[in-house]
Amino acid sequence: MKAIIATFWRDVALLWSGGGGALAPLGYFIGAVVLAPLAMGPDRTLLAAAGPPLAWVAAALAVLASLEKLFQADLEDGSLDQMLLSDTPLEALVFAKGAALWLVVGLPLAFAAGPAAIALQAPLERVPVIIVSLLLGLAAFIGAGLVGAAVAAGVKRGGVLIALLVLPFFAPPIIFGASVAAGQDIDAALALLAGCALFGCVLGPFAAAAALRLQAE
Amino acid sequence: MINFLANPARFMSATAWVAPAFGVLAALLFVIGVRDGLFHSPAEQFQGETVRIMYVHVPAAWWSLGVYTFMAGASFVSLVWRHAMADLAARAAAPIGATFAAICLITGSIWGAPTWGTWWEWDGRLTSMLILFLTYLGYLALVAAVDDEEKASRLAAILCLAGFVNIPIVHFSVEWWSTLHQPASVLRPGGSSIDASMRAPLFTMAGAYFSLFVALAIAHMRASVHRRRVEAARLRAAGAGP
Numbered sequence: 001m002k003a004i005i006a007t008f009w010r011d012v013a014l015l016w017s018g019g020g021g022a023l024a025p026l027g028y029f030i031g032a033v034v035l036a037p038l039a040m041g042p043d044r045t046l047l048a049a050a051g052p053p054l055a056w057v058a059a060a061l062a063v064l065a066s067l068e069k070l071f072q073a074d075l076e077d078g079s080l081d082q083m084l085l086s087d088t089p090l091e092a093l094v095f096a097k098g099a100a101l102w103l104v105v106g107l108p109l110a111f112a113a114g115p116a117a118i119a120l121q122a123p124l125e126r127v128p129v130i131i132v133s134l135l136l137g138l139a140a141f142i143g144a145g146l147v148g149a150a151v152a153a154g155v156k157r158g159g160v161l162i163a164l165l166v167l168p169f170f171a172p173p174i175i176f177g178a179s180v181a182a183g184q185d186i187d188a189a190l191a192l193l194a195g196c197a198l199f200g201c202v203l204g205p206f207a208a209a210a211a212l213r214l215q216a217e
Numbered sequence: 218m219i220n221f222l223a224n225p226a227r228f229m230s231a232t233a234w235v236a237p238a239f240g241v242l243a244a245l246l247f248v249i250g251v252r253d254g255l256f257h258s259p260a261e262q263f264q265g266e267t268v269r270i271m272y273v274h275v276p277a278a279w280w281s282l283g284v285y286t287f288m289a290g291a292s293f294v295s296l297v298w299r300h301a302m303a304d305l306a307a308r309a310a311a312p313i314g315a316t317f318a319a320i321c322l323i324t325g326s327i328w329g330a331p332t333w334g335t336w337w338e339w340d341g342r343l344t345s346m347l348i349l350f351l352t353y354l355g356y357l358a359l360v361a362a363v364d365d366e367e368k369a370s371r372l373a374a375i376l377c378l379a380g381f382v383n384i385p386i387v388h389f390s391v392e393w394w395s396t397l398h399q400p401a402s403v404l405r406p407g408g409s410s411i412d413a414s415m416r417a418p419l420f421t422m423a424g425a426y427f428s429l430f431v432a433l434a435i436a437h438m439r440a441s442v443h444r445r446r447v448e449a450a451r452l453r454a455a456g457a458g459p
Contacts, residue, residue, distance in 0.1 A: 147379050151372040155362045165355040165376060168348045169383050172390035192390070203382065210296075211375045214368055 003088040004096045011100035014073075022104040025062040029109055032058035033116040044121060051120030052130065053178035055113045059134055060141060060170050064163045066105045067145045070097065071153040071212060080216050090209040098146050098205060106138035117181065126183055129190070133180040136193040137173045143200020144169030150208035153215050172196055223300050225442050232435050239432035246425035253418035268415075270328040276423040277321040280430060281349060284314030288356075289381035292374035302438065304370035307377060308360060309437035313430050315353035321346055341391040348387050352380040 015022045036054045037047055074080040083093050110131050117130045148166035152158040173196045179189040222228045254272035291307040294300045325343065326336050337343070356373055363369035 147376070151359060151376050152362065154368070158362070161358055161362050164351070164358050168352045168355065168380060168387065171344075171348050172383075172386050175390045196386075199386075203379070207375055207379050211372055214371050214375075217368070 001088075003086050004092050007083070007093045008096040008100050011097050012104055015100060015104040022108070025066045025105050026108050026112055028065050029058045029062040029112055030116070032061055033119065037120065048121040052117050052122035052126070052181035052183075054120055055116045055122075055130065056134070056137065056174055056177045056181055058116070059109050059113060059138065060174055062109055063105065063138060063141045063145060064166070065159075066101065067149045067162050067166070068159040070101065070146070070149040071208075071215075072149075072158070075153050075212075075215055080212060084213065084216055090212060091205045094146060094150070094208045094212065095201070095205040098142050098201070098208075101145075102139055102142050106135070106142060110134035110138060122181065123183075126181075129186055130181050133177050133190060133193055136190070136197040137177040140173040140193065140196035140200040141166075141170060143197070143202075143204030146204040146208040147211070150211035150215070153212065169200075222302050223298070225302065225445075228302050229439065229442055232439065236432050236435040236439065239428045239435070243425050243428035243432055246421055246428060250418050250421035250425050253421060258414050258418050259412075267328055267331055270324050271415075272418050272422045274321055274324040274328060275419060276426040277317045277324065278346065279423060280426045281314050281317035281321055281346070281353075283427075284310050284317060284430060285349065285353070285377075285381065285384070288314065288377050292377040292381075295370065295374045296378070304367070304374070305438045305441050306434065307374060308370060309434045309441070310430070311353060311356050311360070311373075313433050315350065315357060317426065317430075318346060318350040318353055322350060341388075344391040345384075345388045348391075349384060352384065356380070 033055060036058070037051065040046060040050065071080070074083070083090055086093070113134045114127045114131050117127055118124065122130065144166050145162070147169070148162045149158075152161045152165060155161055173193060176189040176193045176196065180186050180193070222231065250272060254269055258269070258272075260266050260268060288307045288310045291303040291310070295303040295307060322343075325346075329338065330336050356377055359376055360369050360373045363372060
């Protein structure tokens with residue numbers, strides 16, 4: 001348990017350090033949200049109908065931008081070997097890393113989605129539910145992202161490869177998330193999003209740990 | 218069976234005639250299926266002659282899913298038993314399945330243009346098939362990106378199994394949108410609703426696709442074994458040299 005907590009705080013510290021590493025996905029997110037209305041035109045009715053789900057597209061892209069370094073650095077500097085040597089199962093340590101990513105990257109993204117959704121003409125009363133949906137959805141994205149980042153950890157400049165690998169796994173959460181953002185079937189979509197998040201949290205660390213054991217061989 | 222084929226030498230002697238035999242069978246079935254599909258089956262009441270695209274489109278859809286299921290099974294065997302031939306089988310199947318998925322998407326699009334009046338529709342089954350195609354592409358990209366061949370196979374096997382869990386979830390989530398696509402008419406409870414005159418060429422073509430898959434996959438696996446033997450011989454020669 002101590003090792004899990006230590007890994008968690010180590011990753012939080014690492015994600016914060018290094019020139020605002022955690023803020024980069026946030027900047028990416030805001031950039032994507034600003035570009036969307038510029039491409040669609042400023043028409044209020046069009047934005048109100050199609051805009052809020054775009055916050056989900058931006059969030060998915062922002063998460064992708066944070067995945068490349070997740071395991072690559074551990075593989076290169078030997079931290080991964082230390083994790084394998086420890087008594088704590090690798091799955092738990094991977095889970096701790098994912099949780100750290102969710103805290104440092106996911107949480108700010110979800111809260112930034114509030115103002116972003118308002119700017120994209122979402123009705124005010126829907127903003128809290130959009131934030132909650134993103135908190136769940138980002139957990140699902142990160143669960144899938146762990147797998148993609150782990151299998152591609154040994155590949156130099158693996159960012160684009162990871163994006164291609166995790167794209168199919170992003171489809172279900174983004175469908176339900178966009179449904180929440182558009183205000184359709186909010187309760188059912190939130191329940192299904194929670195299911196996706198649980199699925200990602202449980203299966204993601206197992207698959208990622210299996211891949212990391214191979215990477216360390 | 219699985220244990221028997223794990224030895225590459227036994228695999229090679231057991232499959233020497235499989236690839237050519239299934240290749241001939243595939244050619245035969247394609248000739249019969251295309252003949253019956255184009256000339257000996259009726260045009261459909263509402264779709265007219267465009268219904269004939271079905272004989273190419275539907276088997277491609279079936280076997281793109283079937284091949285992925287096969288890959289998931291091979292990946293499982295490869296991870297659990299460290300089975301070298303299962304590795305090769307999954308890798309050999311991937312480009313074939315990806316091609317089947319691409320054929321399905323392209324022919325579906327060609328059929329959709331006159332029938333639905335649109336080349337592409339974000340309908341449940343089209344979207345599922347597109348995501349299956351992307352899953353194949355991801356698998357192929359991962360295999361190509363990792364240098365160490367054995368490591369690439371194992372990592373790809375993990376990705377393949379994760380994708381196998383994902384595909385039904387994708388399927389049910391895209392079903393959530395109400396769909397334009399007609400409901401399944403062959404594989405459905407209560408038996409097939411398709412007329413026998415169309416069912417026969419459809420199943421012939423499905424057999425042809427399957428035979429083609431077996432022939433190509435076995436040929437690919439045998440080529441990989443030969444390539445490894447050549448590499449090993451080269452290494453031995455280099456080591457034995459002065």
